[in-house]
Amino acid sequence: MVPELEWIEGGGITSPAGFRAGGIYTGVKTYGDEPRLDLGLLAWQPAAPVGGLFTRNAVTGESVRWNRRLLAAGRPVSALVCNSGNANTVTGEQGARDCRRMAELAAERLGTEAEQVLVGSTGVIGRLLPMEKIEAGLRSIELSEHGGHAFARAIMTTDTHPKEAAVRFALGGRTYAVGGCAKGAGMIHPDMATMFGFVTTDAPADPAWLQETLRAVAGRTLNMLDIDMDTSTSDTALLIASGAAGGEPVRDGHPAAAALAEAIEAVARHLTRELARDGEGARTLIEATAVGAASVEDARRAARTIVSSPLVKTMVVGRDPNWGRVMMAAGRSGARVDQDRASVWIGEHRVLDCGTPTPIDLSLVSRAMAEPELSIRIDLGAGGSAEATAWGCDLTEEYVRINADYTT
Amino acid sequence: MVPELEWIEGGGITSPAGFRAGGIYTGVKTYGDEPRLDLGLLAWQPAAPVGGLFTRNAVTGESVRWNRRLLAAGRPVSALVCNSGNANTVTGEQGARDCRRMAELAAERLGTEAEQVLVGSTGVIGRLLPMEKIEAGLRSIELSEHGGHAFARAIMTTDTHPKEAAVRFALGGRTYAVGGCAKGAGMIHPDMATMFGFVTTDAPADPAWLQETLRAVAGRTLNMLDIDMDTSTSDTALLIASGAAGGEPVRDGHPAAAALAEAIEAVARHLTRELARDGEGARTLIEATAVGAASVEDARRAARTIVSSPLVKTMVVGRDPNWGRVMMAAGRSGARVDQDRASVWIGEHRVLDCGTPTPIDLSLVSRAMAEPELSIRIDLGAGGSAEATAWGCDLTEEYVRINADYTT
Numbered sequence: 001m002v003p004e005l006e007w008i009e010g011g012g013i014t015s016p017a018g019f020r021a022g023g024i025y026t027g028v029k030t031y032g033d034e035p036r037l038d039l040g041l042l043a044w045q046p047a048a049p050v051g052g053l054f055t056r057n058a059v060t061g062e063s064v065r066w067n068r069r070l071l072a073a074g075r076p077v078s079a080l081v082c083n084s085g086n087a088n089t090v091t092g093e094q095g096a097r098d099c100r101r102m103a104e105l106a107a108e109r110l111g112t113e114a115e116q117v118l119v120g121s122t123g124v125i126g127r128l129l130p131m132e133k134i135e136a137g138l139r140s141i142e143l144s145e146h147g148g149h150a151f152a153r154a155i156m157t158t159d160t161h162p163k164e165a166a167v168r169f170a171l172g173g174r175t176y177a178v179g180g181c182a183k184g185a186g187m188i189h190p191d192m193a194t195m196f197g198f199v200t201t202d203a204p205a206d207p208a209w210l211q212e213t214l215r216a217v218a219g220r221t222l223n224m225l226d227i228d229m230d231t232s233t234s235d236t237a238l239l240i241a242s243g244a245a246g247g248e249p250v251r252d253g254h255p256a257a258a259a260l261a262e263a264i265e266a267v268a269r270h271l272t273r274e275l276a277r278d279g280e281g282a283r284t285l286i287e288a289t290a291v292g293a294a295s296v297e298d299a300r301r302a303a304r305t306i307v308s309s310p311l312v313k314t315m316v317v318g319r320d321p322n323w324g325r326v327m328m329a330a331g332r333s334g335a336r337v338d339q340d341r342a343s344v345w346i347g348e349h350r351v352l353d354c355g356t357p358t359p360i361d362l363s364l365v366s367r368a369m370a371e372p373e374l375s376i377r378i379d380l381g382a383g384g385s386a387e388a389t390a391w392g393c394d395l396t397e398e399y400v401r402i403n404a405d406y407t408t
Numbered sequence: 409m410v411p412e413l414e415w416i417e418g419g420g421i422t423s424p425a426g427f428r429a430g431g432i433y434t435g436v437k438t439y440g441d442e443p444r445l446d447l448g449l450l451a452w453q454p455a456a457p458v459g460g461l462f463t464r465n466a467v468t469g470e471s472v473r474w475n476r477r478l479l480a481a482g483r484p485v486s487a488l489v490c491n492s493g494n495a496n497t498v499t500g501e502q503g504a505r506d507c508r509r510m511a512e513l514a515a516e517r518l519g520t521e522a523e524q525v526l527v528g529s530t531g532v533i534g535r536l537l538p539m540e541k542i543e544a545g546l547r548s549i550e551l552s553e554h555g556g557h558a559f560a561r562a563i564m565t566t567d568t569h570p571k572e573a574a575v576r577f578a579l580g581g582r583t584y585a586v587g588g589c590a591k592g593a594g595m596i597h598p599d600m601a602t603m604f605g606f607v608t609t610d611a612p613a614d615p616a617w618l619q620e621t622l623r624a625v626a627g628r629t630l631n632m633l634d635i636d637m638d639t640s641t642s643d644t645a646l647l648i649a650s651g652a653a654g655g656e657p658v659r660d661g662h663p664a665a666a667a668l669a670e671a672i673e674a675v676a677r678h679l680t681r682e683l684a685r686d687g688e689g690a691r692t693l694i695e696a697t698a699v700g701a702a703s704v705e706d707a708r709r710a711a712r713t714i715v716s717s718p719l720v721k722t723m724v725v726g727r728d729p730n731w732g733r734v735m736m737a738a739g740r741s742g743a744r745v746d747q748d749r750a751s752v753w754i755g756e757h758r759v760l761d762c763g764t765p766t767p768i769d770l771s772l773v774s775r776a777m778a779e780p781e782l783s784i785r786i787d788l789g790a791g792g793s794a795e796a797t798a799w800g801c802d803l804t805e806e807y808v809r810i811n812a813d814y815t816t
Contacts, residue, residue: 058742
């Protein structure tokens with residue numbers, strides 16, 4: 001029996017025991033109206049196993065290259081240093097040296113070695129990191145058990161607010177916590193993970209179990225998020241298990257395995273929805289569910305394509321129940337669709353019933369579209385029973401303004 | 409030796425001999441500020457072979473289903489009737505009957521049979537065609553040898569102007585002409601063809617040669633166009649050879665085969681560029697070329713993804729030389745990219761040289777981006793010599809406005 005999850009109010013990545021974090025303003029992030037935190041450090045003791053997923057974009061940031069090598073080595077790690085405002089991507093050999101130097105500086109600050117420090121850089125592509133600012137920041141950054149909030153702010157780029165969550169559950173005389181934070185409001189079409197999605201737990205865990213759990217959870221959460229179809233070069237999802245709660249490492253068969261996986265998924269799903277809600281220029285969180293699919297893969301394709309479609313997104317911003325665009329998007333997704341058996345719901349309203357438009361008053365549907373969250377549901381009519389949900393947001397004129405002005 | 413092509417000023421689909429056309433306002437298209445032509449008829453005598461390519465969207469309009477059956481039968485056809493304002497898609501059994509009725513009405517008007525009439529419907533999805541308007545229109549429409557212009561207007565949806573072109577060349581004592589028209593400004597990410605792209609010629613041609621030539625030409629032209637990543641349910645490309653110029657049917661080995669194929673490609677490329685230039689809300693025509701690719705498929709993927717990327721498109725609207733987004737798009741395209749050997753040009757300016765950013769003054773690059781046409785070039789550094797070009801447009805706030813208000 002899986003115990004009930006309790007949401008921790010004001011929780012985040014330092015809610016699980018064993019983690020300290022902090023954030024500081026160094027000046028790396030030069031855009032925006034006011035100085036905002038742009039360097040974050042998360043540390044845990046002792047060194048612990050980490051599951052990681054990284055972008056499948058063929059062009060990758062130096063931090064992604066660094067982290068892949070680190071995790072491939074299979075040794076436990078003990079810290080994560082991140083900056084926003086600069087992705088350190090397509091920066092040549094100097095970029096690789098800067099990334100390593102960032103890990104070294106963090107390691108010096110923590111009394112560990114560079115090979116135990118993961119790095120995350122997010123922001124503009126093609127510019128060298130101002131290393132003197134990073135160095136100064138890492139000398140003065142302060143860490144605490146409540147520092148998760150500052151860390152969550154430090155990784156933001158065009159996000160309007162930080163995304164954080166944490167849950168806990170009790171089982172077999174122990175209490176376990178799972179926390180997380182994430183960032184990303186544009187260039188969001190994760191192909192392994194979103195820009196940054198970090199989840200921590202104080203449960204001890206087997207490294208292979210961590211990696212497999214992260215992969216499965218991301219497949220249903222972070223990888224089902226789309227804001228603007230562009231896959232970042234920095235996408236990074238990490239799942240870190242400090243072990244501070246004590247006990248045997250969680251793996252398949254462990255009494256806490258199911259509850260821990262569910263807690264991780266709850267936090268990841270919450271972060272995914274918050275990322276979608278805060279998409280650049282977004283006014284509406286769109287949740288698209290595809291059912292009646294021939295396979296889970298088909299259902300995921302259809303749901304993801306619906307939330308990705310510029311014409312569905314603009315239909316939502318216009319409060320326009322032009323549901324033909326939902327059919328168009330499902331049809332181009334690659335999923336099997338039988339248009340003569342398909343049905344579509346906008347909010348609670350069924351607008352297409354087994355291939356035939358319903359005689360519903362579309363002004364009612366339009367009113368339902370004015371809510372801050374809109375569900376779109378499609379039965380693909382493909383005869384199967386697989387389903388999937390994806391999250392996205394509407395496409396507003398504000399998105400265009402934000403991205404036309406991003407680096408200048 | 410391929411003879412020189414001569415562009416025909418003010419030319420279009422009725423420039424080749426043997427074609428008559430017309431367009432009329434019937435009231436099918438209810439949006440827009442003023443009555444605009446919305447029903448077009450193109451006819452030729454005698455019945456002739458037609459090459460056709462249709463959308464790969466799993467959801468298709470009734471006209472696409474009708475045309476596929478007609479062309480699969482392999483018999484020559486003699487007319488094409490089109491309406492704009494209503495796609496007759498996801499309209500159930502009544503929609504199928506309406507499509508057939510449209511072909512019958514056109515056949516009655518022309519004294520032929522429904523099985524010789526191709527149909528094209530484009531516009532809003534999910535609404536029944538107002539058949540009484542179509543019927544009245546087909547009774548009164550007038551056809552002429554100069555009617556190609558009216559036809560080109562009648563197929564427009566959110567297009568701001570018609571797209572037409574024609575060329576001619578002389579060879580072996582005969583003169584051949586090739587003409588074309590196209591429409592489509594949104595829901596444009598052709599997966600076989602664009603919304604509508606029609607090419608006519610008075611050359612006689614072998615049906616198999618026509619089909620193969622259309623496929624090859626579309627692969628380099630119409631299928632390399634992207635406006636907003638959404639693939640229409642009505643995409644239709646047709647290549648019609650009236651044979652009025654006389655002589656033996658053109659096929660491989662025919663002395664005119666190379667020149668005719670080149671003329672067809674010139675017209676299709678012109679139409680593709682004009683479609684991109686008139687993309688919904690567009691201010692800038694973007695031409696992206698990928699070179700140094702491991703395969704043509706890779707080059708096409710990279711070029712098409714660059715013109716599709718919302719972040720590249722908004723970079724252009726903001727005149728912001730944020731070329732990292734070009735690398736990001738190439739990287740997520742699925743093409744092989746070596747980021748340490750890649751180079752990028754924005755207009756004439758090389759901004760990335762073999763993986764290293766160049767010290768160019770970015771304000772110069774920004775100025776080059778203010779032109780009505782912008783070329784973006786990437787060397788993928790993948791060691792190959794394959795290349796491809798794709799066309800698209802910038803993403804403006806106007807695109808959002810147009811598509812938020814489309815059906816209401």
